[in-house]
Amino acid sequence: MRILVTxxxxxxxxxxxxxxxxxxxxxxxPIEGLVLHDVVRPQADSPLVTALEGDLSAEGAAEAxxxxxxxxxxxxxxxxxxxxxxxFDLGYKVNLDGTRELLEAARRAGLAPRVxxxxxxxxxxxxxxxxxxxxxxxxxLTSYGTQKLIGEALVNDxxxxxxxxxxxxxxxxxxxxxGKPNAAASGFFSGIIREPLxxxxxxxxxxxxxxxxxxxxxxxxxxxxxxxxxxxxxxxGRRAVTxxxxxxxxxxxxxxxxxxxxxxxxxxxxxxxxxxxxxIVQTWAKAFEARRGRELxxxxxxxxxxxxxxxxxxxxxxxxxxxxxx
Ligand SMILES: NC(=O)c1ccc[n+]([C@@H]2O[C@H](COP(=O)([O-])OP(=O)(O)OC[C@H]3O[C@@H](n4cnc5c(N)ncnc54)[C@H](O)[C@@H]3O)[C@@H](O)[C@H]2O)c1
Numbered sequence: 058m059r060i061l062v063t064x065x066x067x068x069x070x071x072x073x074x075x076x077x078x079x080x081x082x083x084x085x086x087p088i089e090g091l092v093l094h095d096v097v098r099p100q101a102d103s104p105l106v107t108a109l110e111g112d113l114s115a116e117g118a119a120e121a122x123x124x125x126x127x128x129x130x131x132x133x134x135x136x137x138x139x140x141x142x143x144x145f146d147l148g149y150k151v152n153l154d155g156t157r158e159l160l161e162a163a164r165r166a167g168l169a170p171r172v173x174x175x176x177x178x179x180x181x182x183x184x185x186x187x188x189x190x191x192x193x194x195x196x197x198l199t200s201y202g203t204q205k206l207i208g209e210a211l212v213n214d215x216x217x218x219x220x221x222x223x224x225x226x227x228x229x230x231x232x233x234x235x236g237k238p239n240a241a242a243s244g245f246f247s248g249i250i251r252e253p254l255x256x257x258x259x260x261x262x263x264x265x266x267x268x269x270x271x272x273x274x275x276x277x278x279x280x281x282x283x284x285x286x287x288x289x290x291x292x293x294g295r296r297a298v299t300x301x302x303x304x305x306x307x308x309x310x311x312x313x314x315x316x317x318x319x320x321x322x323x324x325x326x327x328x329x330x331x332x333x334x335x336x337i338v339q340t341w342a343k344a345f346e347a348r349r350g351r352e353l354x355x356x357x358x359x360x361x362x363x364x365x366x367x368x369x370x371x372x373x374x375x376x377x378x379x380x381x382x383x
Pocket of ligand 1: 060063064065066067068069090094095096097111112113114130133134135136137138155174177178187227228229230231232
């Protein structure tokens with residue numbers, strides 16, 4: 058099987074590539090070639106990998122990638138929410154034009170690959186019920202959500218015509234995000250866990266009763282593997298899937314941290330209300346029914362403690378530095 062991953066140097070992309078190489082295949086299919094593409098050159102040490110650097114939305118870029126004749130395209134490249142809101146042109150160019158170019162290039166090449174498209178729960182806009190049912194109409198209130206929703210519509214239409222065989226995953230917030238803190242408004246959901254675990258301070262800018270839905274990076278990769286290998290017939294014309302996640306309050310996150318890493322870790326969280334962050338967070342959905350996603354075989358963690366323990370296993374080698382005196 059030949060696989061193309063766009064946005065392969067990003068957080069989810071790196072995790073996916075590690076997993077594909079560790080599993081030495083996708084389900085029963087051995088990997089013949091893994092083409093990785095990003096604006097930053099993806100790093101992967103394997104003779105199966107071709108690492109390519111460039112802007113997916115540049116003229117001819119998608120065509121050059123499709124020339125590798127992938128059987129599976131995992132399309133993760135994207136300008137994330139804050140940036141797409143700040144930079145209108147860039148968001149539409151990468152998130153919309155880049156996606157359309159990729160699908161069009163596949164059409165012109167007559168490939169009919171499986172396409173796994175990284176959509177987002179931000180395709181939904183408020184006012185929300187406490188739990189969003191599977192048939193809630195997606196009406197985004199951000200440019201990012203709008204671009205991703207149009208991408209979903211394209212995946213539906215190109216799939217209906219048999220040009221590709223697509224599945225769009227409406228990812229929840231992926232937590233605990235490894236690496237350095239980033240500027241995303243949702244960054245604190247990860248920051249208040251990731252930093253204290255290694256003995257560093259973290260800021261909590263919102264009240265503790267904020268509820269949000271999350272899944273681990275490991276679960277995100279499992280969603281992609283499921284979407285890549287599933288029978289798509291049960292999807293019918295609705296190729297977008299809301300996978301399950303854990304709806305959890307900030308207070309519950311902190312309790313899980315206390316249980317796993319102790320009081321010293323919790324003491325490193327400083328509550329410093331930030332009205333700007335709070336204003337954004339109040340527009341976000343809290344919880345999803347995700348029954349269809351479960352029925353289609355998508356699985357996530359069932360508690361925040363489980364998400365936290367996945368981070369400790371996958372990023373900290375099973376150690377909890379703050380509990381060891383960090
Ligand atoms: N992480 C989450 O919580 C989350 C939630 C919902 C949806 N998503 C979506 O999943 C995908 C992957 O998320 P992530 O967390 O790994 O994000 P990320 O920002 O870590 O990775 C995205 C990658 O896309 C690359 N990219 C941006 N513009 C590009 C271009 N013009 N050409 C080629 N590559 C380009 C970036 O360099 C980056 O490496 C994104 O599309 C994102 O919108 C993520």
